[in-house]
Amino acid sequence: GNSVTQMEGPVTLSEEAFLTINCTYTATGYPSLFWYVQYPGEGLQLLLKATKADDKGSNKGFEATYRKETTSFHLEKGSVQVSDSAVYFCAQSNRDDKIIFGKGTRLHILP
């Protein structure tokens, strides 16, 4: 069945460091891909998305590119801030309308 695998956390970085959180998927067909973020004490909110191969989603300095050949959607940010500390979830949706999430990656940014 369809699934999403993302790197285990927690990830701890210093402020202004480069961030990569890996995400790969398995799916029949070509799903839409998403990154969600959950800040401490808050609900989940969409960070960015891509709906077809080679699309790049971007928001708040974060980027992710839909790579069909490697079935990946890695999240990147060039210079992280303390305020980026949160849990990040990779997700996919397919034609069956199911939205499936990965296990989440907790990110800690140190000042």
Place this chain on the structure above:
Amino acid sequence: SQTIHQWPATLVQPVGSPLSLECTVEGTSNPNLYWYRQAAGRGLQLLFYSVGIGQISSEVPQNLSASRPQDRQFILSSKKLLLSDSGFYLCAWSAQGVGTEAFFGQGTRLTVV
């Protein structure tokens, strides 16, 4: 604008008691509706989803059930709670169509004692 309401925010229930969590969506019609459980180390587990009234798909065999009595209402139930049902339950909706994102409620923290 669309809004999603989920209640209660927290709930403490004894083992063996029934459960009913309710979720409603406003400002849209015929949404897809979802129930997820969030547990530490297990991420967001899809429990049920619905593409229309009375249409429920179950993803994980368990002690829970879901119903959609109205277009914008989604209910998560149990006849007898187990300790293992404790967790954080999230309701979400998405618009019909390919590539639409999910919008989440604030969640219910359920503790079974």
